[in-house]
Amino acid sequence: MRLITLLFTLFLGLPAAAGQSDYAREKKWADEILPAVLVGDPVWLEGPNRHKFLGLYAEAGNPKAAVIIVHGIGVHPDHGLISPLRQQLAEQGYTTLSLQMPILQADAKNDAYPPLFDEAAQRLDQAAAFLKQKGYRKIALVSHSLGCRMSYRYLSTRPDAPIAAWVAIGNSSLDDYGKLKLPVFDLYGQNDLPAVVENAPRRAAMLKGRAGAVQRQVPGANHFFEGLDANLVEAVRGYLDQAL
Numbered sequence: 001m002r003l004i005t006l007l008f009t010l011f012l013g014l015p016a017a018a019g020q021s022d023y024a025r026e027k028k029w030a031d032e033i034l035p036a037v038l039v040g041d042p043v044w045l046e047g048p049n050r051h052k053f054l055g056l057y058a059e060a061g062n063p064k065a066a067v068i069i070v071h072g073i074g075v076h077p078d079h080g081l082i083s084p085l086r087q088q089l090a091e092q093g094y095t096t097l098s099l100q101m102p103i104l105q106a107d108a109k110n111d112a113y114p115p116l117f118d119e120a121a122q123r124l125d126q127a128a129a130f131l132k133q134k135g136y137r138k139i140a141l142v143s144h145s146l147g148c149r150m151s152y153r154y155l156s157t158r159p160d161a162p163i164a165a166w167v168a169i170g171n172s173s174l175d176d177y178g179k180l181k182l183p184v185f186d187l188y189g190q191n192d193l194p195a196v197v198e199n200a201p202r203r204a205a206m207l208k209g210r211a212g213a214v215q216r217q218v219p220g221a222n223h224f225f226e227g228l229d230a231n232l233v234e235a236v237r238g239y240l241d242q243a244l
Helices: 002-012 023-036 082-091 114-133 146-157 194-198 200-207 229-243
Strands: 041-046 052-058 065-070 094-099 139-144 165-169 184-191 214-222
Touching: 023 052, 041 114, 052 082, 052 114, 065 082, 065 114, 065 146, 082 094, 082 139, 082 229, 094 114, 114 139, 114 146, 139 146, 139 229, 146 165, 165 229, 184 194, 184 200, 184 229, 194 200, 200 214, 214 229
Parallel strands: 065 094, 065 139, 139 165, 165 184, 184 214
Antiparallel strands: 041 052, 052 094
């Protein structure tokens, strides 16, 4: 037994395999946040590699639709602006499922993450399947920062994905919105990251003339909408009300 425990401890200290999330770090996040979660219930979804990843599921009363929520780089499904989104959208009629997305070590940069995008897309597959089993016919996707790139991989490689609309918050990439058939809401802050603000006109050009395509800048907001949770939730809810 002592040998097994030692081997397991050593395993947790190993770096994640190439193209694979740091599962030990995911577990640490779950152990840290779950005791403090007051809204919603933890659910454990299983990917193709049989790894079980965390989702926070908050069911709305008399729900209008369901929303999958995707966090940014290296964090967890109740972090920062994700927390008010998942909680308050549920209060306003949208069942939410906030996912633990693949993560790397804390010091990993954005350019280290693309090998994890396929695993991210697989997790979104599982989330959509979970919500469909719950009876939801309308499902939207709301993602933040690096989560937008993960979401784009999912949407662009799965044209039949059961997603009715996508809200991309603080998206710095220039992935081609034009390749997607669904309505897109490009939402960012006036004081967002430089790449997000500088690329906004090019993202707007990709959306031009498309049904349900909207871009909006929130005055005074930074990348994390600090102090402006209510503005963020209202913008997202308002768009979902129209798009769904």
